[in-house]
Amino acid sequence: MTKYLFLLLSAISFSLSAQTTNEGKAILEPVTRLFTGMNLGDSAMVHTAFTKQVSMASIFKDKNGNPAIRYESSLDAFLKAVGTPHDQAWNEPIWDVKVEQDGNMAQVWARYAFYLGKTFSHCGVDAFQLFKGADGQWKIFSLADTRQKEGCQVPPQVSVMFK
Numbered sequence: 001m002t003k004y005l006f007l008l009l010s011a012i013s014f015s016l017s018a019q020t021t022n023e024g025k026a027i028l029e030p031v032t033r034l035f036t037g038m039n040l041g042d043s044a045m046v047h048t049a050f051t052k053q054v055s056m057a058s059i060f061k062d063k064n065g066n067p068a069i070r071y072e073s074s075l076d077a078f079l080k081a082v083g084t085p086h087d088q089a090w091n092e093p094i095w096d097v098k099v100e101q102d103g104n105m106a107q108v109w110a111r112y113a114f115y116l117g118k119t120f121s122h123c124g125v126d127a128f129q130l131f132k133g134a135d136g137q138w139k140i141f142s143l144a145d146t147r148q149k150e151g152c153q154v155p156p157q158v159s160v161m162f163k
Helices: 003-016 022-040 043-047 075-083 156-162
Strands: 050-061 067-071 094-102 105-116 119-132 138-146
Touching: 022 043, 022 094, 022 105, 022 119, 022 138, 043 075, 050 075, 105 156, 119 156
Parallel strands: 050 138
Antiparallel strands: 050 067, 094 105, 105 119, 119 138
């Protein structure tokens, strides 16, 4: 495990400490697995965090400053990007994690910063929708995020990890 993965998991653990119930921790487990797999470049690990059918979208401003939405064509495209060797690890620490649940559906809302190695790329909010299947396992069926490069308020305990 890389030093950055340990720091990433520490930041996630810090964020998760607010989730005191066992079910809350179970809901967050696939989110943690997603970010761990992204950091390691392990597309098989990332794949296990998702249901078979997934919706993925990013909200951002286009080059003219207009609001835009981009849908990921498929989970396969995302998995290929994760698993394709890259020079720097993908680090996505999260904080201000909020979990809501009703029966077999849950939502996780968290602020994040994305780093390529130690280099800041962008920040925003991740919004996960999760489903608890008959096997009792939570899986992500929808993921949307916002993306911005300016106006990010990354907590000091997160930004210091990448100095």
